[in-house]
Amino acid sequence: MAGHDFFRIERQGAVTTVSINRPDRRNALTPEMLVSLRQIAESFRADAETRAVILRSECADFSVGADIDRMDGEPPTVAEIRRTAENGALLLRAIREIHQPTLCLVRGVATGGGACIPTACDFRFGTPDARVGYGEVKLGINLMWHALPLAIQTVGLARAKRMVMTGGLFDAATMLEWGFFDEVISEDAIEDRVMEVAATYAALPPVAVQMIKRSANAWAGALDQAVMHADTDQWLLATRTEDFREGVAAFREKRTPDFRGD
Numbered sequence: 001m002a003g004h005d006f007f008r009i010e011r012q013g014a015v016t017t018v019s020i021n022r023p024d025r026r027n028a029l030t031p032e033m034l035v036s037l038r039q040i041a042e043s044f045r046a047d048a049e050t051r052a053v054i055l056r057s058e059c060a061d062f063s064v065g066a067d068i069d070r071m072d073g074e075p076p077t078v079a080e081i082r083r084t085a086e087n088g089a090l091l092l093r094a095i096r097e098i099h100q101p102t103l104c105l106v107r108g109v110a111t112g113g114g115a116c117i118p119t120a121c122d123f124r125f126g127t128p129d130a131r132v133g134y135g136e137v138k139l140g141i142n143l144m145w146h147a148l149p150l151a152i153q154t155v156g157l158a159r160a161k162r163m164v165m166t167g168g169l170f171d172a173a174t175m176l177e178w179g180f181f182d183e184v185i186s187e188d189a190i191e192d193r194v195m196e197v198a199a200t201y202a203a204l205p206p207v208a209v210q211m212i213k214r215s216a217n218a219w220a221g222a223l224d225q226a227v228m229h230a231d232t233d234q235w236l237l238a239t240r241t242e243d244f245r246e247g248v249a250a251f252r253e254k255r256t257p258d259f260r261g262d
Contacts, residue, residue, distance in 0.1 A: 014051040015195065026064040029067060031070070051206050052101050057105070060108045062114055089144065096217060103125065104125070107129065116143075124181050127184070127190055133168050134167065136167065141247070156178070156179070
């Protein structure tokens with residue numbers, strides 16, 4: 001599958017590292033990449049040797065989110081659009097359901113879907129230059145992928161509202177204070193530090209650790225699916241508005257959008 005070309009998987013002892021590697025597009029995510037990363041995440045179910053998983057980027061940014069250029073072209077049917085739009089939620093669910101502890105290393109920009117992926121991990125580590133945001137609102141659309149409950153669980157209700165409703169990028173110091181990052185570490189030390197923490201989890205009894213993780217996630221997200229089942233349909237409605245077309249045009253033309261509420 002073409003999407004697999006943009007990921008590199010390495011194992012060091014009981015720790016497996018998955019790296020996103022599409023530097024020419026700042027790790028912009030295509031539908032094929034979402035499917036590929038979901039398959040990688042699901043593969044850990046049968047991986048008894050891996051006891052901790054690191055998710056990171058090979059380039060200066062973690063990910064700038066969805067590849068806007070892929071929005072061009074003749075649109076498929078509504079049913080096909082909806083099925084494709086569900087790939088993000090399926091990916092976050094697969095990451096959330098990795099049995100092993102997951103650690104995400106964020107450097108540079110992580111926005112939109114590129115922020116949702118770290119939010120679905122158990123632990124997050126950033127470099128001082130990291131900036132995180134859920135920027136969908138700037139395109140006139142809602143945050144989807146069932147990511148809103150995860151954002152609330154990570155930074156709290158008011159802060160999640162602020163991040164999602166403004167679509168702004170928040171610096172590493174703020175993300176550390178708000179609890180999104182567990183640690184902010186210098187560029188020259190972060191790789192070793194994240195590996196050190198991953199090795200700590202990998203050395204613990206895997207059955208107990210994985211049961212604790214699954215129970216904690218199940219408790220925290222007990223109502224997530226029931227509440228967020230319609231976020232794809234909300235997105236589908238939002239993409240039919242003039243504000244969406246204006247948001248995409250403004251993004252491409254590097255200007256301030258003029259949203260009219262229609």
